[in-house]
Amino acid sequence: MGRVQTNLAAVRKRRGVGAAELAKKVGVSRQTIYAIEAGSYLPNTEVTLQLARHLEVTVEELFSLPAEREQDSTTVTAEYLGRSRPGGGQAVRVCRVGAKLVSVPADARPYHLPEADAVVAGSSARSQKIELCLFSEEETTRNKIVLAGCDPATSLLARLVERLSGVEIVHAPASSQLALDWLKEGKVHVAGSHLQDPDGAEFNLPLIRRQFPNKDMAVITFACWEEGFVVARGNPKNIRKIIDLNRKNVAIMNREAGSGSRGLLDSLLRSAGIVPKSVRGYERVAYGHLSAAHAVLVGVADCCIATRSAAQTFGLDFVPLRSEQYDFVLHRDTLSIAAVEALFDALQRSTLRRKLETLAGYDTSQTGVIRA
Structure with a gap:
C-alpha cells in the first residue's frame, strides 16, 4: 500500500x-x-x-498518510571546518561559537560509525557554508566547545573534561596557522599552535601579537613536546640529519603549509642550503602528525617530521630535532564561558599530566601556565 x-x-x-x-x-x-x-x-x-x-x-x-517531516525545524545552515567540500550524507559534529553555527567532520575510524550531530544535506563549491539535517535541535545548544589544532594528545584532555564536567570538546583538525585563522574568523573557541617566530626562538607569542593586533588574547600552555624525524623501526635508512633527506634513496611525507612541522622542515632545508624540490616526497602532504607517521608505518615514506608521541603510537623510531611549545590561544573574554573554564580547570589535574607524560612523552612542567 x-x-x-x-x-x-x-x-x-x-x-x-x-x-x-x-x-x-x-x-x-x-x-x-x-x-x-x-x-x-x-x-x-x-x-x-x-x-x-x-x-x-x-x-x-x-x-x-504518515506525518510529514518538519524540515524547517531540523534543516540548518552552518559554517564548515574541513579541508574539502563534504558529500551528501556525511556525518558532522555541530557546535555554536558565538552567533555562528559551526560544523566539523565527524571522526570516522575503521570498524566504528562516528559520533555525529547531523548529516550534510547540501553544499556548494562557492561557499564555506553547508546545509545540515540535525538529528535534534538540542545539538546546537549542548555544552560543547570547538578546539582547532593538530595535537593528537588533546583527545586525552577531551575525555577528562567530559568525565569531570559533561562538557564535550569538538576537535577540528587543522594546522597551527589554519587554527589561528579560524579563531580570527570567530569559528572556533580555542586554537592550538606551535609556531616559532622566524626572527627568534620563542614559540607562538610574537606571531600571535602580530596576527591579533589590538586584541586581548589569552595564551595558555598545553605542553612541551619533542619534534623530529619519525622513521621505521631500526632506522634502516640511517636518517639522522637534515642532509640525509637529500639522498635519492630517501622519500619523505611532508605536512601541509601553515603547520609547525612544515615550518620546521623548511627552516632546516634553508639552513642546509637544500632546494625543497630536490627532496623526494616534498610535494606529498599528510594532514596531522599521526597521518604523517602512519605513512612511514605502511612504507609509503621513509621519514616524516612529527612528534615523539606520533612515533610511539605506531611503534616507530624517533630522532629528535628540537623541543616545541604547544599553546592554546583564545580571546580573553571567552575564558568566562563555563565550558571553556572546564577545559582549563582540567589542565590543572595531575591525572592529565601523568597521561601526557607517559602516553605522549610530553613535558608538562608548564601545563596550564598562562603566558599572556
Whole structure:
C-alpha cells in the first residue's frame, strides 16, 4: 500500500465485526479484507467508502498518510571546518561559537560509525557554508566547545573534561596557522599552535601579537613536546640529519603549509642550503602528525617530521630535532564561558599530566601556565 497506513483491523475488532461479516456487507472476499488489513492491498474508492459506512467511522480513521517531516525545524545552515567540500550524507559534529553555527567532520575510524550531530544535506563549491539535517535541535545548544589544532594528545584532555564536567570538546583538525585563522574568523573557541617566530626562538607569542593586533588574547600552555624525524623501526635508512633527506634513496611525507612541522622542515632545508624540490616526497602532504607517521608505518615514506608521541603510537623510531611549545590561544573574554573554564580547570589535574607524560612523552612542567 506504499505510504498509506491502515487501521482497519483495529477498528473492525473494536466494533466487534468479523472479517467474513464485513466482507459480505462490503461485497468483497474475506481474503481481501485480510489483505487490506495487512497493508498489501489498497482498496478502490467505492470499497473504502463502504468500509467506512458499515463500520460507522470516517475514512481518515481507517486510512491515513504518515506525518510529514518538519524540515524547517531540523534543516540548518552552518559554517564548515574541513579541508574539502563534504558529500551528501556525511556525518558532522555541530557546535555554536558565538552567533555562528559551526560544523566539523565527524571522526570516522575503521570498524566504528562516528559520533555525529547531523548529516550534510547540501553544499556548494562557492561557499564555506553547508546545509545540515540535525538529528535534534538540542545539538546546537549542548555544552560543547570547538578546539582547532593538530595535537593528537588533546583527545586525552577531551575525555577528562567530559568525565569531570559533561562538557564535550569538538576537535577540528587543522594546522597551527589554519587554527589561528579560524579563531580570527570567530569559528572556533580555542586554537592550538606551535609556531616559532622566524626572527627568534620563542614559540607562538610574537606571531600571535602580530596576527591579533589590538586584541586581548589569552595564551595558555598545553605542553612541551619533542619534534623530529619519525622513521621505521631500526632506522634502516640511517636518517639522522637534515642532509640525509637529500639522498635519492630517501622519500619523505611532508605536512601541509601553515603547520609547525612544515615550518620546521623548511627552516632546516634553508639552513642546509637544500632546494625543497630536490627532496623526494616534498610535494606529498599528510594532514596531522599521526597521518604523517602512519605513512612511514605502511612504507609509503621513509621519514616524516612529527612528534615523539606520533612515533610511539605506531611503534616507530624517533630522532629528535628540537623541543616545541604547544599553546592554546583564545580571546580573553571567552575564558568566562563555563565550558571553556572546564577545559582549563582540567589542565590543572595531575591525572592529565601523568597521561601526557607517559602516553605522549610530553613535558608538562608548564601545563596550564598562562603566558599572556
